[in-house]
Amino acid sequence: MNELLRVEQLRVRIETRERQVTALDLDHISLQKGEMLALVGETGSGKSLTASSILQLFPTAAARITGGRVLFNGTNLLEASPSVMNGIRGKEISMIFQDPMSSLNPVFRIGKVMLEIIRRYTGAGKKQAKQLAEESLKFVGLPDPSGIMRRYPHELSGGQRQRVAIAMAMVCKPKLLIADEPTTALDVTIQSQILYLINKLKEEEGMSVLFITHNLGIVSQMADRIAVMYAGSIVETGRTDEVFRFPRHPYTRLLLDAIPRLRERRDRLPVIAGTAVLKEAAGGQGCSFAGRCPRATKRCTAEKPQLRAVVSSHEIACFHPWEEER
Amino acid sequence: MNSNSLPAPLPPVIEETSAGRAYKLKEFILFLRVHKLAAIGLSIIVILLIIAVIGPLISPYPDDAYKAVHLENKLLPPSWAHLFGTDELGRDLLTRTIYGTRLSFQIGISVILLSILIGIPYGLISGYFGGWVDNVMMRVCEVFLSFPSMLLSISIVALLGPSLNNMMLSIALSWWPWFARLMRSEAVAIKERGFVEAAKSMGVHPLVIIFRHIWPNSLSVIIVQISMAFGSVILTAASLSFLGLGAQPPTPEWGLIISTGRAYFLTNWWYVTFPGVFILLTVMAFNFLGDGLRDYLDPKTRNS
Amino acid sequence: MIRFIIKRLLLGLFVLAGVSVITFTVARVVPSDPAARWVGPRANAEQIAAARIELGLDKPLPQQYITYMKGLFTGDWGTSIRTHQPVLRELLSFLPSSLELILAGMLIAVVIGIPLGVISAVKKDSWIDQLTRTFSVGGVSIPTFWLGLILQLVFFRQLSLFPLGERVSTNTSLLYPIDNWTGFYLLDSLLQGNFDFFKDAALHLVLPALTMAAYPLGLVIRMIRSSMIDVLGEEHIRVLKAYGIPAWRRVFVYGLKNALGPTATSLGLTFAYALTSTFLIEAVFSWPGLGMYASQAILANDYPVTMAITFLVTVTYILINLLVDVVVAMLDPRIKLYQNA
Numbered sequence: 019m020n021e022l023l024r025v026e027q028l029r030v031r032i033e034t035r036e037r038q039v040t041a042l043d044l045d046h047i048s049l050q051k052g053e054m055l056a057l058v059g060e061t062g063s064g065k066s067l068t069a070s071s072i073l074q075l076f077p078t079a080a081a082r083i084t085g086g087r088v089l090f091n092g093t094n095l096l097e098a099s100p101s102v103m104n105g106i107r108g109k110e111i112s113m114i115f116q117d118p119m120s121s122l123n124p125v126f127r128i129g130k131v132m133l134e135i136i137r138r139y140t141g142a143g144k145k146q147a148k149q150l151a152e153e154s155l156k157f158v159g160l161p162d163p164s165g166i167m168r169r170y171p172h173e174l175s176g177g178q179r180q181r182v183a184i185a186m187a188m189v190c191k192p193k194l195l196i197a198d199e200p201t202t203a204l205d206v207t208i209q210s211q212i213l214y215l216i217n218k219l220k221e222e223e224g225m226s227v228l229f230i231t232h233n234l235g236i237v238s239q240m241a242d243r244i245a246v247m248y249a250g251s252i253v254e255t256g257r258t259d260e261v262f263r264f265p266r267h268p269y270t271r272l273l274l275d276a277i278p279r280l281r282e283r284r285d286r287l288p289v290i291a292g293t294a295v296l297k298e299a300a301g302g303q304g305c306s307f308a309g310r311c312p313r314a315t316k317r318c319t320a321e322k323p324q325l326r327a328v329v330s331s332h333e334i335a336c337f338h339p340w341e342e343e344r
Numbered sequence: 345m346n347s348n349s350l351p352a353p354l355p356p357v358i359e360e361t362s363a364g365r366a367y368k369l370k371e372f373i374l375f376l377r378v379h380k381l382a383a384i385g386l387s388i389i390v391i392l393l394i395i396a397v398i399g400p401l402i403s404p405y406p407d408d409a410y411k412a413v414h415l416e417n418k419l420l421p422p423s424w425a426h427l428f429g430t431d432e433l434g435r436d437l438l439t440r441t442i443y444g445t446r447l448s449f450q451i452g453i454s455v456i457l458l459s460i461l462i463g464i465p466y467g468l469i470s471g472y473f474g475g476w477v478d479n480v481m482m483r484v485c486e487v488f489l490s491f492p493s494m495l496l497s498i499s500i501v502a503l504l505g506p507s508l509n510n511m512m513l514s515i516a517l518s519w520w521p522w523f524a525r526l527m528r529s530e531a532v533a534i535k536e537r538g539f540v541e542a543a544k545s546m547g548v549h550p551l552v553i554i555f556r557h558i559w560p561n562s563l564s565v566i567i568v569q570i571s572m573a574f575g576s577v578i579l580t581a582a583s584l585s586f587l588g589l590g591a592q593p594p595t596p597e598w599g600l601i602i603s604t605g606r607a608y609f610l611t612n613w614w615y616v617t618f619p620g621v622f623i624l625l626t627v628m629a630f631n632f633l634g635d636g637l638r639d640y641l642d643p644k645t646r647n648s
Numbered sequence: 649m650i651r652f653i654i655k656r657l658l659l660g661l662f663v664l665a666g667v668s669v670i671t672f673t674v675a676r677v678v679p680s681d682p683a684a685r686w687v688g689p690r691a692n693a694e695q696i697a698a699a700r701i702e703l704g705l706d707k708p709l710p711q712q713y714i715t716y717m718k719g720l721f722t723g724d725w726g727t728s729i730r731t732h733q734p735v736l737r738e739l740l741s742f743l744p745s746s747l748e749l750i751l752a753g754m755l756i757a758v759v760i761g762i763p764l765g766v767i768s769a770v771k772k773d774s775w776i777d778q779l780t781r782t783f784s785v786g787g788v789s790i791p792t793f794w795l796g797l798i799l800q801l802v803f804f805r806q807l808s809l810f811p812l813g814e815r816v817s818t819n820t821s822l823l824y825p826i827d828n829w830t831g832f833y834l835l836d837s838l839l840q841g842n843f844d845f846f847k848d849a850a851l852h853l854v855l856p857a858l859t860m861a862a863y864p865l866g867l868v869i870r871m872i873r874s875s876m877i878d879v880l881g882e883e884h885i886r887v888l889k890a891y892g893i894p895a896w897r898r899v900f901v902y903g904l905k906n907a908l909g910p911t912a913t914s915l916g917l918t919f920a921y922a923l924t925s926t927f928l929i930e931a932v933f934s935w936p937g938l939g940m941y942a943s944q945a946i947l948a949n950d951y952p953v954t955m956a957i958t959f960l961v962t963v964t965y966i967l968i969n970l971l972v973d974v975v976v977a978m979l980d981p982r983i984k985l986y987q988n989a
Contacts, residue, residue: 075889108892115890120883125905125980135891170981186891381781487666490965494924499958502946503674579791583928586793587943602794606932609797610805617801620794627789635785 022226023049023194028086030067041081042067042250045325045335054220054227056237059247065230069196073107109139112187116199118179122171129167132186139190154185158215177208188219195219196228213240234277238262246270249306252325256332266328266339268311274344313338375640382636388629396446408435409443409596419612429614431605440596441619447597448578448626455516455577456570463520467527468554472535482528485521493518494580501589511590515580519573526569530562568637575630582623598623653970660966667962672713675951682951685729720959726952730945735956738941744831745815746937749929750922752853753860761865765872770899772877780869787866792925796859796932803855810855813934820848856933860925864918871914875907909976916972920965
């Protein structure tokens with residue numbers, strides 16, 4: 019079995035004083051060894067929450083996993099003890115975050131955290147750890163690694179910081195790297211360098227990558243497979259080329275249509291009418307896209323479509339998928 | 345000490361319609377339900393305030409508040425006749441503590457009023473006019489703020505001579521700069537906003553702008569500061585009286601009662617205990633309320 | 649850094665000048681006549697007139713002020729009306745005793761306050777947090793003098809664990825005397841290897857120091873709690889979890905350093921507050937220190953001492969604030985002192 023990660027029936031609730039919502043109701047996603055899966059969706063669709071659930075690190079205390087399984091190499095992480103979980107974080111699964119400005123502690127030198135991670139997992143001596151840290155800083159393309167380690171985060175540029183973050187995430191050679199919108203906060207020129215780096219990790223180190231983004235352009239270039247999320251659920255998943263060539267779910271199709279293309283002349287870009295609403299507010303049943311879907315029928319508002327395979331490795335959750343190519 | 349916790353300016357006040365008032369009341373009840381400690385604080389304050397107001401009616405021995413002497417009753421431990429015991433002159437300590445509550449609230453209100461009367465116009469003028477006026481006025485404020493308020497009060501009262509009135513004056517003199525500075529930063533912030541700019545461009549008189557627009561909009565911030573200051577003022581007053589710099593015998597002032605009780609407390613524990621509990625309760629209550637209000641009015645923590 | 653310190657010291661001089669003008673004016677405006685008190689109640693008019701000239705009170709006010717300022721810088725801080733001793737020498741002899749008390753109190757506040765504040769922040773809104781918050785508000789609300797009395801009732805009268813007051817018992821100072829090197833009893837007795845004295849002095853210090861600690865303790869808990877809540881909500885702490893760094897290290901190593909800056913700032917402010925607390929605490933514990941000396945002087949209308957104390961406290965306040973800013977800059981590399989000076 020080559021499956022590294024499988025997430026099944028994951029449900030996450032967010033409970034605040036004012037309201038409670040099911041923010042995530044995920045059918046399943048899976049990730050093979052050495053593969054890059056892109057998790058795509060608009061803001062608030064639950065892609066970051068999915069990533070957080072895998073490592074169980076939520077940004078707020080209000081989020082709670084209420085069901086499902088996260089299988090990593092066959093073990094369910096949701097049932098793992100906190101100490102086992104801590105042994106997996108950073109060593110087996112690591113993560114790169116969206117905003118390199120806020121993801122590094124401003125009052126510590128870069129080297130401090132890096133050395134702590136290395137020594138924690140490798141038992142290396144001070145000298146050896148320093149060497150490992152410098153190697154990974156060099157790998158991410160930072161000149162003068164030993165100088166960087168003595169710097170504070172605010173002395174580095176955004177791009178440098180994100181490289182540092184990648185170096186920290188990869189320093190223990192994890193099997194799975196979760197990249198949560200790693201380029202969103204960066205300049206376009208730096209974006210491509212960071213993407214190149216992540217691709218290099220996958221190709222040269224054989225890491226599996228769960229790549230979270232709302233940028234379909236990036237996905238089409240890099241990902242082996244794609245999973246499209248809408249309002250906390252997966253609506254379509256399959257091989258990237260296949261989904262791009264033949265998107266079957268109405269939402270995916272509308273999403274792809276919204277990408278501007280060089281060849282075409284259009285006066286204005288198409289938009290998807292309406293806004294995404296989490297299900298609780300809409301009554302709790304039916305397809306969550308039904309309210310905005312041009313193909314919705316009565317059935318769509320009454321019953322929630324399950325993720326099913328239409329052809330091998332191409333799954334959709336829709337009662338009325340498109341049957342012809344774009 | 346609260347320079348880094350100043351509440352941010354609020355949106356313009358809701359008009360004083362009945363709907364507006366009802367809305368505010370609802371908001372306030374919600375606030376009390378969320379901030380339980382503030383609700384506790386407010387309840388304690390209300391109870392103490394009632395005790396202060398109807399004090400003479402509920403005191404078991406109103407004559408004991410000041411000059412009575414019943415040597416046959418001296419230094420009796422707490423009993424049903426004297427819940428808090430009696431002092432060295434046989435006076436009922438419960439009565440004196442109740443009258444002390446009355447006095448402390450009077451002190452608190454007078455001092456705060458005086459500080460506000462000085463501080464708020466001062467801050468409004470400084471903030472509204474800006475420029476060199478502001479500069480000079482604020483430097484003066486800083487000199488006052490640059491040494492500990494209690495030392496300032498002690499020095500002033502020492503030079504004026506110890507008495508209740510001088511003590512209140514001295515505490516007010518150490519508190520007004522806080523209100524002035526707060527008011528100034530509010531005035532500066534509100535001045536920049538659209539509705540004030542609009543009023544200015546229509547030629548509205550500065551005084552009208554100040555009192556119609558700036559002052560009501562900074563009310564909430566002032567209220568927080570008052571509730572934080574109130575407890576502190578009462579504490580300072582008790583401390584000064586304890587040192588012999590405030591109320592003079594036979595005034596039933598909490599700090600003074602404790603000060604007199606020092607001579608007897610090792611063998612008569614109740615003498616200093618109960619007045620002190622009242623000081624502690626009062627000051628804590630105001631601090632709870634102030635903390636809660638500040639959290640509530642500070643947008644940074646409002647939605648957490 | 650050096651430029652910043654110099655700039656701040658100059659600013660401090662400005663404040664000092666302001667304070668000196670205020671105290672000087674107030675001291676001259678008061679109705680009571682210093683010359684009359686200098687010679688005592690039974691003196692005749694001629695003696696008072698002579699004292700007036702001796703004290704320089706016959707000169708015009710601005711000239712008096714200049715003389716006074718000159719004295720401040722040359723170490724002549726006037727003469728006490730009450731004891732007829734040079735004020736500065738008396739102040740310096742009482743200072744170590746008060747500093748020992750203040751530092752002990754601050755130490756207790758920091759050592760207990762930081763862990764409590766951190767726990768409170770980590771367990772935000774739990775019962776332990778509510779309890780700690782109540783405790784912290786209690787700390788800043790409790791009347792210092794009353795706390796001292798209650799501690800005496802419980803620990804001296806009921807439990808006989810600690811002495812009632814004073815810095816050291818008479819027996820000890822007679823049987824195991826120490827030389828006065830620094831004026832800090834604990835330090836002096838340790839340096840001189842006099843452990844009997846050390847033990848006795850330490851026992852005497854416990855209750856006053858606990859009393860002193862109450863206010864700063866409440867403040868430290870509150871500051872640490874609120875800054876820790878901010879810090880723990882930040883991305884970089886969550887990121888550490890993703891790297892597998894255990895919770896206690898995330899909180900106590902990586903979070904705490906971020907929270908210490910604001911706490912240091914408020915602790916600095918507390919130091920000035922502590923100076924005035926000595927007035928009350930030293931009265932309660934018969935602690936022969938600056939506060940006791942000051943309140944005696946104030947009650948006796950000994951204005952040169954009152955002025956000198958106000959001045960000393962202001963100087964301390966300015967220096968402590970400067971120290972705090974330097975410490976905060978050391979804790980947070982983003983703060984560049986010379987930029988915001």
